[in-house]
Amino acid sequence: xxxxxxxxxxxxxxxxxxxxxxxxxxYCVDKDLDKVNMLNKGKIxxxxxxxxxxxxxxxxxxxLIFTSNIGHAITHSDIIFLCVGTPTSKNNKSADxxxxxxxxxxxxxxxxxxxxxxxxxxxxxxTGDKIEKIILQKKRKKLFEVISNPEFLRxxxxxxxxxxxxxIVIGSNNKNTTRKLxxxxxxxxKKGATFFATNRRGAEIIKYASNAFLATKISYINEIANxxxxxxxxxxxxxxxxxLDKRIGSRFLRAGPAYGGSCFPKDTNALTVTGxxxxxxxxxxxxxxxxNAKRKKILINRIKQILSNKIKNKKIAILGVTFKPNxxxxxxxxxxxxxxxxxxxxxxxxxxxxxxxxxxxxxxxNVFFCKSIETVSLKADLIIIHTEWDEFKSIDxxxxxxxxxxxxxxxxxxYSPKKMKKLxxxxxxxxx
Ligand SMILES: NC(=O)c1ccc[n+]([C@@H]2O[C@H](COP(=O)([O-])OP(=O)(O)OC[C@H]3O[C@@H](n4cnc5c(N)ncnc54)[C@H](O)[C@@H]3O)[C@@H](O)[C@H]2O)c1
Numbered sequence: 001x002x003x004x005x006x007x008x009x010x011x012x013x014x015x016x017x018x019x020x021x022x023x024x025x026x027y028c029v030d031k032d033l034d035k036v037n038m039l040n041k042g043k044i045x046x047x048x049x050x051x052x053x054x055x056x057x058x059x060x061x062x063x064l065i066f067t068s069n070i071g072h073a074i075t076h077s078d079i080i081f082l083c084v085g086t087p088t089s090k091n092n093k094s095a096d097x098x099x100x101x102x103x104x105x106x107x108x109x110x111x112x113x114x115x116x117x118x119x120x121x122x123x124x125x126x127t128g129d130k131i132e133k134i135i136l137q138k139k140r141k142k143l144f145e146v147i148s149n150p151e152f153l154r155x156x157x158x159x160x161x162x163x164x165x166x167x168i169v170i171g172s173n174n175k176n177t178t179r180k181l182x183x184x185x186x187x188x189x190k191k192g193a194t195f196f197a198t199n200r201r202g203a204e205i206i207k208y209a210s211n212a213f214l215a216t217k218i219s220y221i222n223e224i225a226n227x228x229x230x231x232x233x234x235x236x237x238x239x240x241x242x243x244l245d246k247r248i249g250s251r252f253l254r255a256g257p258a259y260g261g262s263c264f265p266k267d268t269n270a271l272t273v274t275g276x277x278x279x280x281x282x283x284x285x286x287x288x289x290x291x292n293a294k295r296k297k298i299l300i301n302r303i304k305q306i307l308s309n310k311i312k313n314k315k316i317a318i319l320g321v322t323f324k325p326n327x328x329x330x331x332x333x334x335x336x337x338x339x340x341x342x343x344x345x346x347x348x349x350x351x352x353x354x355x356x357x358x359x360x361x362x363x364x365x366n367v368f369f370c371k372s373i374e375t376v377s378l379k380a381d382l383i384i385i386h387t388e389w390d391e392f393k394s395i396d397x398x399x400x401x402x403x404x405x406x407x408x409x410x411x412x413x414x415y416s417p418k419k420m421k422k423l424x425x426x427x428x429x430x431x432x
Contacts, residue, residue: 040066111143
């Protein structure tokens with residue numbers, strides 16, 4: 001099939017490359033000329049394991065085309081996927097749909113024959129209706145169908161998630177269109193993905209309800225971890241004991257920092273706004289949002305406690321600053337709150353992240369990027385493990401502490417408290 005992805009970000013680029021790898025011809029359109037030029041030169045603008053190889057392979061076989069010429073891409077495609085951002089609005093906590101509506105309006109100019117327009121961006125319920133209205137201003141109803149196909153891939157595991165999804169959700173009010181999408185996804189369905197079709201509004205709600213539920217699970221276990229710390233119970237045991245119940249499930253029950261990233265914070269907020277709009281009080285999600293904000297304060301207080309409230313001039317090494325491993329995405333990472341706080345209180349921060357230096361910290365005095373675990377830990381008073389990148393899972397702390405003893409705050413529970421104690425380290429973790 002001939003496909004067009006509008007927006008070559010995390011979702012558009014990954015799903016575009018994966019669809020091309022399944023044998024489709026895919027136009028990846030982005031309005032950001034620098035990004036398009038970069039991609040055409042073989043440079044990948046995001047950090048996502050396996051993506052560079054996949055793009056290279058499909059680009060050279062001409063199944064994957066990067067362009068800023070939206071008109072050409074649309075006239076030559078049968079199915080158009082909207083993959084533009086839906087960030088939090090500047091004025092309130094709703095989803096900013098201006099990119100979606102602008103893209104819809106641009107698409108409408110170039111519809112020359114029947115097109116299926118698929119919303120992959122996460123959008124509030126009834127957005128599909130509005131996209132349809134925008135296109136109807138320029139084109140007849142017979143020429144297009146707007147459907148929803150929410151994306152569930154996770155950064156860091158995006159290619160695997162695309163290839164082996166738990167489910168493919170299609171929200172469409174037209175059976176023929178649903179069948180066409182089923183045909184497009186057939187290779188994944190054959191490998192075991194469940195294809196679930198519902199109406200357009202239903203699919204829009206499924207995406208938000210899923211993300212808000214996962215955010216709830218994280219906040220829930222984080223609060224239980226607080227209780228474990230007070231009662232001398234190991235949160236890991238509690239997570240295992242709970243997760244063995246199939247109704248609960250073991251995933252997303254790992255206590256740690258506040259949830260972050262480009263999806264959970266903005267989607268939980270947007271969902272509560274939608275609830276309010278329809279006079280439905282989504283009180284559980286509102287509480288989760290508050291709990292997550294409080295989580296950042298709780299961890300800061302813990303750091304203060306570990307350093308006996310003496311932060312000024314303390315050398316703090318941070319291992320990992322992204323919201324999760326295997327991505328360079330800094331959006332809503334709790335490090336964006338923790339690092340500036342410690343810096344303001346006079347700490348000297350050295351951080352190392354395998355995905356590289358971050359522009360978010362470049363203007364902060366006394367915040368330095370280091371290129372390895374060894375350099376970041378040099379003369380540190382405290383090492384904080386913030387993100388669970390693989391290379392932080394087997395650190396030789398004895399070697400690192402040859403010149404200076406440091407404390408360790410492991411926010412991801414990567415090490416055993418018992419073993420660390422045996423090695424003589426002043427080691428702190430979450431809920432243990
Ligand atoms: N990042 C994720 O892990 C993830 C997972 C599932 C769903 N989503 C959802 O998918 C959507 C996209 O997320 P993302 O992280 O890929 O965003 P992103 O910010 O990485 O990428 C969006 C891209 O769209 C481009 N763009 C915006 N308007 C355009 C237009 N009119 N024409 C062409 N290009 C345009 C931007 O330049 C940018 O490159 C969001 O709604 C998000 O909530 C994201």
